[in-house]
Amino acid sequence: MIFPVQTEVKAILRDVKEETHLTKWFRFELQDDSFHFLPGQWLDLRPDDSFPWGGYSMMSSPSELPYLELGLRKGKSHPTTGWLFEEAKKGDSVMIHGPGGRTVYDPSLHQESVLVMGGIGVTPLLSMARTLHENKELKNNKIAIFNSVKSEEEWSFKNLFCKLDEDERIVVKTIFSHNEGHLTWNSIHVPFKDPHYFLCGPPSMIEEISQGLLKGKAVPRDHVHFEKWW
Numbered sequence: 446m447i448f449p450v451q452t453e454v455k456a457i458l459r460d461v462k463e464e465t466h467l468t469k470w471f472r473f474e475l476q477d478d479s480f481h482f483l484p485g486q487w488l489d490l491r492p493d494d495s496f497p498w499g500g501y502s503m504m505s506s507p508s509e510l511p512y513l514e515l516g517l518r519k520g521k522s523h524p525t526t527g528w529l530f531e532e533a534k535k536g537d538s539v540m541i542h543g544p545g546g547r548t549v550y551d552p553s554l555h556q557e558s559v560l561v562m563g564g565i566g567v568t569p570l571l572s573m574a575r576t577l578h579e580n581k582e583l584k585n586n587k588i589a590i591f592n593s594v595k596s597e598e599e600w601s602f603k604n605l606f607c608k609l610d611e612d613e614r615i616v617v618k619t620i621f622s623h624n625e626g627h628l629t630w631n632s633i634h635v636p637f638k639d640p641h642y643f644l645c646g647p648p649s650m651i652e653e654i655s656q657g658l659l660k661g662k663a664v665p666r667d668h669v670h671f672e673k674w675w
């Protein structure tokens with residue numbers, strides 16, 4: 446796999462929307478064409494050099510460039526997350542550096558994939574699912590999504606998940622943990638032969654599900670992919 450070289454570019458915030466009381470959606474337009482990424486990667490962003498870089502995963506597919514989308518959860522103390530959440534408005538410019546991360550979806554290597562996500566960990570995995578959704582010629586690829594959300598009110602990007610579920614190559618299962626309890630590895634059943642698993646969510650979720658897949662289901666180590674960003 447060839448990873449894109451890192452670069453620093455200016456971007457303009459073109460749209461911002463509240464998703465739930467805890468999450469927001471952002472759409473940026475990059476101001477030059479030197480930035481590329483693979484589905485699953487992240488970038489560093491700051492409004493200017495008085496702010497620390499904040500790391501955020503792309504939730505759009507690379508084919509949308511020069512536009513890219515981010516999904517953010519309201520933070521506790523990071524100044525850049527705070528700025529994005531409380532102050533950023535259409536027309537504001539930011540600096541973007543990246544991309545970073547080696548947990549990426551390659552449709553030619555990962556024909557059958559299971560995406561297991563929780564909380565704001567949906568973002569990099571949404572980029573993967575949208576990459577398949579937008580490439581209609583990938584007829585033999587399949588994705589099963591297991592999305593753990595606390596409750597209906599905290600379900601971010603619901604419309605996007607509904608759109609993905611309409612794609613006959615993609616199946617979406619939503620687990621409402623307040624009612625159903627945590628998603629566990631032994632409730633992940635898929636009609637796939639030898640799938641790749643991509644995990645992103647709270648550390649305890651990644652730990653429990655990855656261990657369960659490796660030990661309980663005997664999934665080969667090189668078929669379980671995750672990056673810990675909490």
Ligand SMILES: Cc1cc2nc3c(=O)[nH]c(=O)nc-3n(C[C@H](O)[C@H](O)[C@H](O)COP(=O)(O)OP(=O)(O)OC[C@H]3O[C@@H](n4cnc5c(N)ncnc54)[C@H](O)[C@@H]3O)c2cc1C
Pocket residue numbers: 487497499500501502503516517518519520521522523524526527546565568569673674675
């Ligand atoms: C690879 C990666 C991808 C990510 N993708 C996403 C995403 O798609 N969406 C999303 O919402 N979040 C994402 N995050 C998390 C995000 O980068 C921030 O960590 C999070 O928004 C901060 O939350 P918080 O304000 O609660 O910070 P805290 O949990 O309080 O702190 C988080 C980090 O910020 C540092 N920090 C806190 N205050 C300051 C300060 N004053 N100056 C400098 N550093 C400070 C802390 O030392 C700590 O390392 C990602 C993180 C990584 C590493």
